[in-house]
Structures are given as C-alpha cells and as structure tokens.
Amino acid sequence: MKIAIAQRLRSDKRTAITKAAVAAGAFIVSLSLTSHTARAESPYVMKITLPTLNDTVHQVAKNWAAAVQKDSGGRIKTEVYPASQLGSIPRQIEGVQFGAIQASLIPPEFFVGVDPRFEVMAAPGLVDSMDHGQRVAADPEVLKLMLGLGANKALHGVGLFMATPSAVISRTPIRHLDDFKGKKIRIFASQFQSVAFERLGVTPVAMTLGDVVPALQQGAIDGADAALNVYVPMHFVDAAKYVTETNQPAIFIIMEVNQKWYDSLPGDLQNIVSQDAAAESVKINPWGTEFREKMRKAWVDQGGELIQLPANEQSEMMNLLASVGEDVSKGNPALHQAYENVVDAAKRAQQPPSH
Numbered sequence: 222m223k224i225a226i227a228q229r230l231r232s233d234k235r236t237a238i239t240k241a242a243v244a245a246g247a248f249i250v251s252l253s254l255t256s257h258t259a260r261a262e263s264p265y266v267m268k269i270t271l272p273t274l275n276d277t278v279h280q281v282a283k284n285w286a287a288a289v290q291k292d293s294g295g296r297i298k299t300e301v302y303p304a305s306q307l308g309s310i311p312r313q314i315e316g317v318q319f320g321a322i323q324a325s326l327i328p329p330e331f332f333v334g335v336d337p338r339f340e341v342m343a344a345p346g347l348v349d350s351m352d353h354g355q356r357v358a359a360d361p362e363v364l365k366l367m368l369g370l371g372a373n374k375a376l377h378g379v380g381l382f383m384a385t386p387s388a389v390i391s392r393t394p395i396r397h398l399d400d401f402k403g404k405k406i407r408i409f410a411s412q413f414q415s416v417a418f419e420r421l422g423v424t425p426v427a428m429t430l431g432d433v434v435p436a437l438q439q440g441a442i443d444g445a446d447a448a449l450n451v452y453v454p455m456h457f458v459d460a461a462k463y464v465t466e467t468n469q470p471a472i473f474i475i476m477e478v479n480q481k482w483y484d485s486l487p488g489d490l491q492n493i494v495s496q497d498a499a500a501e502s503v504k505i506n507p508w509g510t511e512f513r514e515k516m517r518k519a520w521v522d523q524g525g526e527l528i529q530l531p532a533n534e535q536s537e538m539m540n541l542l543a544s545v546g547e548d549v550s551k552g553n554p555a556l557h558q559a560y561e562n563v564v565d566a567a568k569r570a571q572q573p574p575s576h
Contacts, residue, residue, distance in 0.1 A: 264298040274304040275454035330411035344546035354383035356570035379498035380476030386468040391444030407445035449516040
C-alpha cells in the first residue's frame with residue numbers, strides 16, 4: 222500500500238512538472254510572439270534635415286513628411302529638422318550617409334565630396350528664370366543623372382527641384398560689376414561658383430549657411446551668395462542690408478535618403494517615400510515662384526535694399542561667366558559629360574519663341 226501511494230505521488234509530481242513546463246513554454250512563445258508583433262508594428266522613423274527655415278525648401282520638407290506619414294498609414298513616422306538643427310551641412314550629409322539621419326534636402330553642390338558631378342546644377346547661365354529651372358529639374362535625363370549620383374556612397378536620390386535664383390547679400394552696396402572686386406564673398410562648396418566669382422574679382426570663401434551671419438557681422442566676409450528665400454526668413458538684414466539680384470546661378474535642391482534605411486523598408490513603403498518625393502518636387506513649383514516674389518517685397522519691408530545691375534553690366538557678367546561650366550569640367554571626363562547632359566536639358570526646356 223505504501224509503495225502504491227509513493228508511486229502515485231511521484232506520478233502526480235511528474236504530471237505537475239510537465240504541465241508547468243508546458244505552461245511556461247506556452248508563456249515564452251506567447252511573449253515572443255507579442256514582442257515580435259510589437260516590433261512589427263513599431264513605425265519606421267524618418268528624420269528629415271535641411272539647412273534653411275520657413276522657405277521653399279522647408280515647405281517641401283513639411284509637405285513630403287506629411288504625405289509619407291499619411292500614405293504609409295503611420296507606418297513611417299516623419300520628423301522635420303530645419304535650420305541645421307542636426308548639424309552643419311557637411312554633418313547633415315554625413316548623417317544621411319551613415320544612417321543617423323534618414324533624409325536631407327540640400328543644394329547638390331554641397332555633395333561634391335561624394336561625387337564631383339553633384340555640382341553641375343550650379344553652372345552659371347544654365348537657366349534664366351524660375352520656370353526654366355523648374356522644367357530643367359523635371360527633365361527625365363537630369364533626374365536620371367542627379368538622383369543616381371551617390372548610389373555607391375550610401376545615398377539614394379528621390380527628388381530634385383529649383384528653389385530660387387541666387388542673390389548676393391553684402392555689407393556695402395554692389396551696384397556695378399566693379400563693386401565685386403576685392404570683396405570676400407561666401408559661396409557654396411562648388412568649383413563652378415568659386416571660378417565664377419573669381420572672374421568677378423572676388424575672393425570666394427566656401428562656408429556652410431549657419432556660419433554666414435556671424436561672419437558678416439564680424440567682417441570676416443563682405444558678402445554671401447544665397448537667396449532672398451534665406452535672407453528674409455532667417456533675418457539676415459540684421460547683418461547686412463544690401464541684396465544684389467544677380468540671379469546666377471540657380472539654386473536647386475536634391476532630396477536624398479540613406480540607402481540602407483531605404484532598403485530596410487518593405488517595397489510598398491519604398492514606393493511611398495520615392496513617389497511622394499517626386500510628387501512634392503513638382504507640386505511646389507507654383508508655390509515657390511509666388512514665395513520668391515513675396516520675399517522680394519518682404520526684404521524691402523524689413524529695411525533692406527534690392528539692387529539690380531545695369532542691363533549692360535548684367536549682360537557683361539553673363540558673358541564673363543558663360544564658359545565657366547565648360548572650363549571647370551573639361552579636365553574631368555565624367556564631370557564634363559554630366560555638364561553637357563544638363564546643358565542639353567536646359568536647351569530642351571527653353572520656351573518656344575513667341576510669334
């Protein structure tokens with residue numbers, strides 16, 4: 222009898238242990254599934270960086286962010302960081318390449334360290350108006366070229382648009398071509414720009430946007446090349462009040478995403494990121510044209526002065542700069558081919574002559 226009871230107790234204990242093990246196993250599996258589901262439902266974060274604030278570029282970034290978040294049903298959570306909040310332009314580019322930042326909207330010239338061909342859109346004389354530049358940015362051959370650059374350097378291009386023509390801000394007025402001579406002027410990181418300004422007698426100084434106002438205020442530079450779209454919202458009038466509307470070169474913006482992050486997205490989300498970028502690059506055009514005109518008025522309202530070179534001197538300037546693109550690119554076959562491609566596109570995008 223005692224032996225039978227002991228055997229039954231041992232059997233009951235084994236059954237209890239087995240049930241406990243099964244229950245524990247089920248709990249672990251359940252926990253694992255719950256964790257996996259939670260990970261699957263966590264949104265992809267898309268940080269978007271740009272150097273400017275409250276301008277055409279910022280508007281595109283906000284529009285793109287809203288479209289991606291909406292079209293992805295919240296599976297991509299977008300965050301927009303204007304005014305170089307995530308670092309200077311070089312740091313923003315590095316952040317996108319290394320994946321700390323998922324997307325950027327920056328003038329392509331600043332990517333010359335990645336590939337020299339990025340600067341071809343900065344060739345002086347390439348476009349002669351906002352409308353012309355917008356058509357060039359939408360040209361299929363230009364898009365194929367520009368969005369494909371950097372593919373071997375962790376970058377995936379998704380959009381290109383013209384933001385605005387250039388204008389030079391200065392501490393003292395530049396009313397004539399001769400007024401450029403001897404001045405130190407900030408430029409983008411582009412040989413196309415440095416050679417162009419050297420032909421005007423300028424000492425060009427490559428500088429990221431965030432450093433421009435202090436440099437103007439301290440007298441480290443006499444002026445800067447950027448645009449009213451930047452000078453007005455960022456209140457550059459506190460540092461300098463004169464803006465000469467050279468309108469050259471055009472300022473384009475390229476939209477880049479980190480390739481590894483892009484590849485990590487499911488196919489439908491990849492399409493959303495790319496297609497929304499392409500769509501917003503075109504949708505912004507009428508808004509951008511109107512915004513530039515508003516900035517011209519706003520600059521004067523802030524106490525600044527708008528200056529245009531005399532017509533004959535504007536023509537003389539364009540003649541001086543006409544061969545910059547050819548001269549800079551001819552020593553580099555790949556750069557020269559890219560330059561010829563965008564020049565051909567610019568010719569195709571010219572308005573037909575009126576009758």
